[in-house]
Amino acid sequence: MPRHLQQHAVRLELDGEQLVHDNLSGACVSGDALWVAGDEACGLDRLRRLDPVDGEVLRFGEAQHFPLADYLDLPAAADIEADIEGLACADGYLWLVGSHGLKRKNPKPGRDDNLARLATLSHDGNRCLLARIPLVDGADGLPMLVREAPDGRSAAVLKGGPRRNELTELLADDAQLAPFLAIPGKDNGLDIEGLALHGDRLLLGLRGPVLRGWSCVLEIAVETRKGKLRLRPLGKGGAHYRKHFLRLAGLGVRDLHMDGDDLLILAGPTMVLDGAVRVFRWTGAAQALAAVPDDEAAAMWWDAAVEQLALPYGVGEDRAEALCALPAGWAGPRRWLLLYDAPSAARKRGEQTVMGDLLRNG
Template sequence: MATTRPNLQEADIEGLACADGYLWLVDSHSLKRKNPKLKDGADKARKLLAKVRSDGNRYLLARIPLVEGDGTCELAKRTRQNGPELFAARLKGDDKGDELTEALQHDLHLGPFLGIPGKDNGFDIEGLAVAGKRIFLGLRGPMLRGWAVILEVAVAADATACILRLQPIGPQGCLYRKHFLQLGGLGIRDLCDLLILAGLTMELDGPIRVFRWPGGCAPADEAVVPADALQRVLEVPYGEGMALFSPDGDLPNSLLVVYDAAADDRKSGKSAVTVDILELPPLR
């Protein structure tokens, strides 16, 4: 009997984080609208601008065990290394959404933006950080009168089904907490510990800044963080992702910044690009 290979799609991964033996990853969870080309004519442009699509490769929040050895790391479905078994799992969902989008459907702040494409100031996850049992999701959009949003969630894992389920952590047993940050009209492009990579939303070009949110890894409650409670750390020409970097193997004191669409002069061969390493100023 002939068999057909499933139509596999590349995950639209926007955020990565390493914590407690796992590589965590998150997709954008956003809708998509095509960008028309004017050379194709006005009629086709109008039709394309009217179409909004939901891609199944955009709804993923998952973790994969990391197996370390010989100075490298490999991904595994299951592993045990001097402790409890680690296993791959994803948040319960399908190609139309997951528990997170379901939980946000009727949210007063974010619910109305779930039906708007990410590039149109709709719901759009780009940052991911893991601190203990909490997962922080930085939103590129929506911007709410210039305020950016970080979602905080907690999950429990089912080893049999390899599924993650959201756990109540918010007010009245809500499955998430919302934190609003005054970043000067910038959305969140990445998260790393207490650091926030912030840039303009939608299809705009502008400043990319790195902020530090003191205490952001362990907020006592839902937070509204004004600009004067955030520390502006660095300003970079452009950036899509970042990671702490330690040149001498000691405590990290630099920031490695990577780019989604690197310039040609940053490319080497088929698979190498040049990134920037920026020295972090000391904590204030």
């Protein structure tokens, strides 16, 4: 279990043109590569594992950018940000999820329209995105993305459009979550952050809303029909999604990662706050999820998630956003990579390089 933090142990040399170094929000590993996403982009970056150069434990570089529009039929134009908030690599696919939520314009110093900005809500069309893209080995030995793989695997997006998809259409009638679809994510509105796969199920973590201290993880299953991902019932006659409410000390989910049958949860403030960031472990999550009857729409877990580690944070910076497991041969047994949005100056090495942290058992 992750009990110790090794700060600034991982060096990421990113593509400066993509500006993801200041807004990292998702990560996953496939082959000998690390995939990362930024929440202000509409693409993914692949980094190769390289030899360390300055005392770090791990180094990644030779970044290559993969625009999502090259592989997916996006809900909106290719230059509109997707606000990618979760990545997972499993069974030959890279899965990704956007925030699905509204955003509010941010007031800026010296402007005379700040009141109007604070009243302006928008929903960039590519934020409402849940998709998978096939991974294949490239000529350089690294994994790459393709629309169609030789073995028949194909890229697909959950059916929907710029403002809604099958999932948000169902949530619009949900007793607990529906009122929060009209509230921006950073105001405790609906905000998906975190994606984990286990078997045929997808788990989506909600940064918001947090309801009376209860955090929510959505469970869904998908299938492919006519080139689109479609929600399918969770078992015979079951619901098309299920809510799992957990106590995470009043924090919202920032990322999810399956660790065997356990679920690791990175949690932080729902709103724009400098506050507690913690890692929780839900031991036996897979068995608990499987034990819920197919026709149950929700489950509440009173003491399932146990805090493992409190993480440092800064004032307006160093907000932990991405968590993923690393192969045992990369940095010793059982290591997890932790990446930050709004990295502090101490984490930067020039204009294109940032440092992440390692979580370890001992």
